[in-house]
Amino acid sequence: MKPDIERLYRQMARMRFFEEAQADLWNRGLVPGEMHLGMGEEAVVAGVLDHLREGDALALDHRSTPPLVARGVDLASMLLEVMGEEEGLCGGMGGHMHLFSREHLAGSSGIVGSSAPMGAGFALAAQYLDQGGIAFSFFGDGAANQGLVLESLNLASAWKLPQVFVCKDNSWAITTRTRSVTGGCLARRAASFGMPSFRVDGTRVERVWTAAEKAVRRARAGRGPSFILASCPRMEGHFLGDPLLRVYKEPLKQAVEIGPPLAKAAFSRPLSALARRCGYLGNIGRTIATLGGERYLTAIDPLLRAARLVPEESRARIEEEARSEVAEAVARAMEGRRRHG
Amino acid sequence: MARMTFAQAVDCALETAMAADERIMVMGEDVTMLRRNLYVRFGPRRVRQTPISEAAFLGAGVGAAMAGLRPVVEIMLVDFIAVAYDALLNEASKVNAFSGGKWNVPLVVRAACGGGYGDGGQHQQCLWGMLAGMPGISVVVPSNPADAAGLMLSALECDHPVVFLEHKLLSDYWLDYLGGASRGTVSFDVPAGGAEGEVAKPPQPVPIGKGRVAAEGSDLSVFSLGVSLHRCLEAASSLAAKGIRAEVIDLRSVTPLDRELIADSARKTGRVLVVDEDYMGFGLSGEVAATVAEAGVEAAFARVCCEGVIPFARHLEEEALPNKRRIIAAALDLVSG
Numbered sequence: 307m308k309p310d311i312e313r314l315y316r317q318m319a320r321m322r323f324f325e326e327a328q329a330d331l332w333n334r335g336l337v338p339g340e341m342h343l344g345m346g347e348e349a350v351v352a353g354v355l356d357h358l359r360e361g362d363a364l365a366l367d368h369r370s371t372p373p374l375v376a377r378g379v380d381l382a383s384m385l386l387e388v389m390g391e392e393e394g395l396c397g398g399m400g401g402h403m404h405l406f407s408r409e410h411l412a413g414s415s416g417i418v419g420s421s422a423p424m425g426a427g428f429a430l431a432a433q434y435l436d437q438g439g440i441a442f443s444f445f446g447d448g449a450a451n452q453g454l455v456l457e458s459l460n461l462a463s464a465w466k467l468p469q470v471f472v473c474k475d476n477s478w479a480i481t482t483r484t485r486s487v488t489g490g491c492l493a494r495r496a497a498s499f500g501m502p503s504f505r506v507d508g509t510r511v512e513r514v515w516t517a518a519e520k521a522v523r524r525a526r527a528g529r530g531p532s533f534i535l536a537s538c539p540r541m542e543g544h545f546l547g548d549p550l551l552r553v554y555k556e557p558l559k560q561a562v563e564i565g566p567p568l569a570k571a572a573f574s575r576p577l578s579a580l581a582r583r584c585g586y587l588g589n590i591g592r593t594i595a596t597l598g599g600e601r602y603l604t605a606i607d608p609l610l611r612a613a614r615l616v617p618e619e620s621r622a623r624i625e626e627e628a629r630s631e632v633a634e635a636v637a638r639a640m641e642g643r644r645r646h647g
Numbered sequence: 648m649a650r651m652t653f654a655q656a657v658d659c660a661l662e663t664a665m666a667a668d669e670r671i672m673v674m675g676e677d678v679t680m681l682r683r684n685l686y687v688r689f690g691p692r693r694v695r696q697t698p699i700s701e702a703a704f705l706g707a708g709v710g711a712a713m714a715g716l717r718p719v720v721e722i723m724l725v726d727f728i729a730v731a732y733d734a735l736l737n738e739a740s741k742v743n744a745f746s747g748g749k750w751n752v753p754l755v756v757r758a759a760c761g762g763g764y765g766d767g768g769q770h771q772q773c774l775w776g777m778l779a780g781m782p783g784i785s786v787v788v789p790s791n792p793a794d795a796a797g798l799m800l801s802a803l804e805c806d807h808p809v810v811f812l813e814h815k816l817l818s819d820y821w822l823d824y825l826g827g828a829s830r831g832t833v834s835f836d837v838p839a840g841g842a843e844g845e846v847a848k849p850p851q852p853v854p855i856g857k858g859r860v861a862a863e864g865s866d867l868s869v870f871s872l873g874v875s876l877h878r879c880l881e882a883a884s885s886l887a888a889k890g891i892r893a894e895v896i897d898l899r900s901v902t903p904l905d906r907e908l909i910a911d912s913a914r915k916t917g918r919v920l921v922v923d924e925d926y927m928g929f930g931l932s933g934e935v936a937a938t939v940a941e942a943g944v945e946a947a948f949a950r951v952c953c954e955g956v957i958p959f960a961r962h963l964e965e966e967a968l969p970n971k972r973r974i975i976a977a978a979l980d981l982v983s984g
């Protein structure tokens with residue numbers, strides 16, 4: 307089987323443009339609170355969810371909008387929701403970390419790791435009802451160290467649940483390099499629970515698609531869960547306005563705020579172990595530099611990668627359609643907002 | 648004395664105590680960045696980054712405390728403690744009793760709590776009532792920088808588990824991270840007297856379990872803490888303009904609760920209003936009512952609390968959390984009733 311690359315690219319473009327619109331609303335102050343975008347995860351989401359069928363379930367984390375866009379949830383109703391409007395997907399009660407669509411069997415949570423057991427429950431219901439449905443759980447590399455996730459891997463394996471675990475590995479958890487707090491390798495860890503574990507370059511949608519095809523086939527055949535570890539970039543920092551990215555974007559302004567207290571702490575009395583303290587200061591600088599550097603210098607944009615696989619004429623048409631779909635949703639959402647404003 | 652933000656005051660208390668006591672160490676997610684001023688001074692041995700494994704590292708905090716350390720375990724937001732509840736409910740709170748009083752758990756759990764910045768019902772809870780419901784654990788909720796530093800010092804000196812809750816509306820860095828304050832297109836109702844204030848240098852301990860009269864009055868007693876305390880003070884000045892003198896009391900600790908102060912004030916005014924940002928049912932507000940009743944004081948009672956899941960939408964959230972309008976309405980009802 308071969309993927310339909312135009313269909314995948316269309317989904318990726320829809321996710322990206324939707325999130326750009328969301329970011330714009332957030333910057334304008336129309337969306338309160340945090341805003342975690344899934345920019346950089348589009349190939350993972352599109353490659354996996356291309357295999358979704360009606361009746362399948364989705365358990366999502368705090369970057370839930372791309373999967374919901376791919377799933378076909380009404381775009382305007384999501385925009386209204388993140389703006390806290392009564393006409394929004396969840397009546398303004400959920401907000402961007404807690405988007406739920408019952409008709410799509412899709413739920414999300416801001417509690418890191420909780421999409422794994424929720425997905426196991428969706429899968430258990432699917433197995434029990436025996437109507438051919440399966441469940442997808444999306445979570446990050448940081449979440450892979452959460453007890454909830456590890457216990458769910460075991461549960462799904464022991465019960466042969468029709469579940470696909472998708473770990474979007476952007477190598478960071480807020481400001482922590484996941485590698486620095488993780489024992490062993492995540493892909494091997496999942497395999498040791500007795501399930502196939504696929505490791506893919508999550509910036510290449512066609513490769514994600516191929517791995518997911520195997521995982522989904524296995525789940526549908528009643529042979530149990532699989533684990534997909536897909537590497538991808540975190541293009542907009544942990545969340546919009548990420549203070550660490552800010553340090554990188556406006557170094558001088560931020561240095562004035564962060565620098566003096568740090569220097570004061572490093573040189574506070576008694577002045578023991580000064581050399582070591584300077585080393586710690588350096589570690590902080592390095593963390594900031596890698597975070598910023600990765601974003602601006604080396605990040606591979608999965609959307610650009612996928613675009614290269616699409617013939618020029620259809621690419622322009624797909625982008626055009628996705629853009630106008632999002633623009634129309636924004637217009638509808640703003641109209642709804644005005645009506646109730 | 649020095650002027651400090653709430654966050655600086657807590658940092659200052661920790662720094663003072665860590666410099667004096669080698670056994671104190673801090674661990675939690677992202678602490679090298681969140682507590683970078685402590686990190687550059689004390690290094691990775693004493694400021695330790697954890698994986699997102701709260702059940703493991705809070706549980707490990709209990710064990711480490713039993714084995715001689717004085718860990719400060721950070722649960723980023725108190726909502727997240729749910730995945731690690733065993734460590735508190737069945738371990739930390741029980742060791743002293745189970746060992747016949749021979750073994751203590753000098754553990755501090757630090758977590759941010761509270762709402763008012765549009766982060767939804769999984770990130771803005773208070774939960775101090777639920778936490779205080781466990782025997783053997785103290786829960787403190789400072790409402791200003793001096794109390795924040797003082798209660799943190801006392802928590803670090805305490806030989807038993809203490810949960811230290813830091814309201815996000817008082818902590819500029821949390822509002823920056825979680826509220827997206829940097830975009831400049833949003834605003835929050837931050838109580839000035841809570842976010843910044845004078846702190847003794849070196850900071851002085853504030854005893855756990857002691858409340859404070861924040862404003863004297865004789866017509867009704869208003870009990871509160873955290874950010875709600877400031878809402879009560881604002882309400883009290885509006886009530887004063889109507890000739891109603893409210894006594895506003897900052898409880899500061901949920902457990903131990905300052906029952907004497909509660910009973911004394913209730914006896915004086917005969918009217919009790921509890922303003923609690925935590926859930927209404929089975930929590931602090933009911934406990935204050937029980938305290939008054941058990942002291943044999945006859946008093947009219949009312950409460951303004953959070954009654955259900957905290958809504959995401961700002962306008963709904965504002966109504967769900969205690970606000971000045973609701974407090975004034977409840978106070979007027981009490982006084983006229």
Ligand SMILES: Cc1ncc(C[n+]2csc(CCOP(=O)(O)OP(=O)(O)O)c2C)c(N)n1
Binds near residue numbers: 540701
């Ligand atoms: C139980 C719990 N602990 C901590 C947090 C705070 N938190 C939110 S997102 C996040 C990092 C998650 O990292 P990862 O799973 O890799 O996802 P990413 O954000 O990198 O996509 C943390 C620690 C939380 N929401 N829930």
